[in-house]
Amino acid sequence: EPEVTQTPSHQVTQMGQEVILRCVPISNHLYFYWYRQILGQKVEFLVSFYNNEISEKSEIFDDQFSVERPDGSNFTLKIRSTKLEDSAMYFCASTPGGRGPQHFGDGTRLSIL
Amino acid sequence: EDKVVQSPLSLVVHEGDTVTLNCSYEVTNFRSLLWYKQEKKAPTFLFMLTSSGIEKKSGRLSSILDKKELFSILNITATQTGDSAIYLCAGGGNTDKLIFGTGTRLQVFP
Numbered sequence: 001e002p003e004v005t006q007t008p009s010h011q012v013t014q015m016g017q018e019v020i021l022r023c024v025p026i027s028n029h030l031y032f033y034w035y036r037q038i039l040g041q042k043v044e045f046l047v048s049f050y051n052n053e054i055s056e057k058s059e060i061f062d063d064q065f066s067v068e069r070p071d072g073s074n075f076t077l078k079i080r081s082t083k084l085e086d087s088a089m090y091f092c093a094s095t096p097g098g099r100g101p102q103h104f105g106d107g108t109r110l111s112i113l
Numbered sequence: 114e115d116k117v118v119q120s121p122l123s124l125v126v127h128e129g130d131t132v133t134l135n136c137s138y139e140v141t142n143f144r145s146l147l148w149y150k151q152e153k154k155a156p157t158f159l160f161m162l163t164s165s166g167i168e169k170k171s172g173r174l175s176s177i178l179d180k181k182e183l184f185s186i187l188n189i190t191a192t193q194t195g196d197s198a199i200y201l202c203a204g205g206g207n208t209d210k211l212i213f214g215t216g217t218r219l220q221v222f223p
Contacts, residue, residue, distance in 0.1 A: 035211075041215075043211075104157075105155055106155045
């Protein structure tokens with residue numbers, strides 16, 4: 001069964017450094033999402049992306065965050081200058097249509113030191 | 114503010130028991146209610162419900178939505194140790210984002 005893949009599985013970074021989290025959505029899917037889950041808390045929406053542009057973003061998704069689809073398969077989340085509070089599990093998700101069930105990757109655990 | 118509330122937070126049962134997980138929601142322009150199972154990593158999709166009163170079933174799992182009372186339940190019959198996981202409920206409105214609850218942690222002991 002096709003699945004969303006994310007790399008790396010774990011990223012450890014010094015505060016203030018830039019990180020790029022990578023995702024390969026399911027191949028025929030058109031809508032892409034990033035969510036995060038701080039340890040012990042709810043899964044929170046960050047951003048949705050369709051047709052090469054952001055369709056919606058949350059208050060969490062400030063100027064330090066950006067997303068990109070650099071080619072036909074990858075979807076990336078960049079955090080420009082990481083803070084301690086960015087430590088979380090980051091999930092990528094995709095869906096073929098905007099109202100279908102979102103399918104999640106295994107996540108990248110981001111640890112900021 | 115949109116919110117999804119799940120109960121109980123935690124449940125411990127023995128194999129063979131039947132469990133009911135609850136999810137209530139307040140989602141602006143509500144369209145769908147989704148259930149996911151989260152073991153070690155990715156939330157795995159279980160059900161998407163859009164209409165009241167229509168039960169969705171997959172093996173020992175079933176779910177139903179009540180749009181008048183704004184809640185959904187997930188039933189698991191004849192539980193097995195492999196059902197141990199966190200079960201997440203999420204509401205979707207007319208935008209792309211899903212609003213998640215805190216989850217119910219289910220532990221099934223032999």
